[in-house]
Amino acid sequence: MNLSETIKNIRASCNNYADPDLVATIIHENYCMGTNNILEFGDYGIENEDSFEKRILKILKHEHVFFAAGMLSFIPIINECDIYSINDCNLKLTQEEFDKYAQEKERIFGILIKKDSNNFVIGTTDRCGCKIDASFKEIEKSDSELYRKMEEIADKLIIY
Template identity: 55%
Template sequence: MNLNETIKNIRSTCNNYVDPNLLAFLIDDDGHMGTNNILEIEGYGIGDEDSYEERLLKIHEKENIYLPLGMMTFMPIINECDIFSHEDYSLQLSKEEFEKYADEQEILFGILIKKGSDEYIIGKSDTCNCSIDSKFEKIEKNNDKFYQIIEKIANEKVI
């Protein structure tokens, strides 16, 4: 993965679901969300002239980074999931899939990039509800229609 190009690629189309200057979140090793105000973070060797991508690359050496790829909402009565990303999807889920993935709140989905590496995990976060307990949660890889769409979006955005 080329992290710099991946960040640029995601930022170029993320204004559909998040402010491009508030795209990335720092994630603790236990999965809890940290700040997403990358332009105001100090330290990490960041200079005033550093671009958003350069700042994020410097921070990434010491911190896990979460890059949302879209937002999803679930509609229980009809077992539907609407996905908003660079492309939008409306999925009719089986009852089992709906019970497995559904959330009462809108949630972000994306990739967690482990600090200092190119390794990433597809998952979701409950940051839309602004809870102090917000965290990243891995979505287990499988053959469900829902996961296949999320993985397709990730594959299109990761360079």
């Protein structure tokens, strides 16, 4: 993965679902969420003149970073999941799939780049719920329609 180009691509295409300056969030080792105000973050040798991409690259040496790829909104009764991302869509889920993913009505989904690596996983955060204990939750890779759609969106954002 070309990290710098991936970061640029995510920021260039996120206007439908996130502010480009707030699209990245630091995720601590315990998967609890840190700051998403990367432009005001000053640790890890970040300097005022560093670009957004350079700041993220410095942070990634010490922390995991989550990049929002969109928002999931679950609609009970009709077992639907609306996805607001680079391309909005809605999916009709099986009852089993709906029960597995729809613990909350809304979640932010995206990719978590593991610290000091090019490795990433797809997952969600409950940042949109404004919880004090907001965290990242990895989505187990599966053949479900929802996972395949999240993976498809992530593949469009990642530059190799």
